[in-house]
Amino acid sequence: MSYLRNYDYELAISDFNRALEDNKDNNLSLKEFVFYLHLRGEANRRIWEKTQSDENMKKALKDYDYGISLNREDPYPYYGRAELYMAIGDKQQALINLERALFYFERDSNEKSNVKMVREKIQKLKPK
Numbered sequence: 001m002s003y004l005r006n007y008d009y010e011l012a013i014s015d016f017n018r019a020l021e022d023n024k025d026n027n028l029s030l031k032e033f034v035f036y037l038h039l040r041g042e043a044n045r046r047i048w049e050k051t052q053s054d055e056n057m058k059k060a061l062k063d064y065d066y067g068i069s070l071n072r073e074d075p076y077p078y079y080g081r082a083e084l085y086m087a088i089g090d091k092q093q094a095l096i097n098l099e100r101a102l103f104y105f106e107r108d109s110n111e112k113s114n115v116k117m118v119r120e121k122i123q124k125l126k127p128k
Helices: 009-025 030-051 054-070 075-088 091-105 109-125
Strands: none
Touching: 009 030, 030 054, 030 075, 054 075, 075 091, 075 109, 091 109
């Protein structure tokens, strides 16, 4: 994750690929696996934001969709997908995904900062 924090998205993707591929022995919990998918999607989304590469956009969306298909109650892939839709300019899909992320973040008392952040993003996107 340090590569992601340092804006080195290609190395971040490489690390996340390794972590996901090394999971053949199921060393990662489902929650961890889905979170790595979310992070790899985030790295691809950020590359897309810089390059407008359709390939990176599709990879990001694929990771978010796969994460959701594995665990529909995990808020992170919904949040990542919302971020991608906001970057694309699809406010309606962004709002739908933010609301789903909020629903699942609100179920976890450890996610208060994410609840606040998502609520603020929803307010900015909602028509006045």
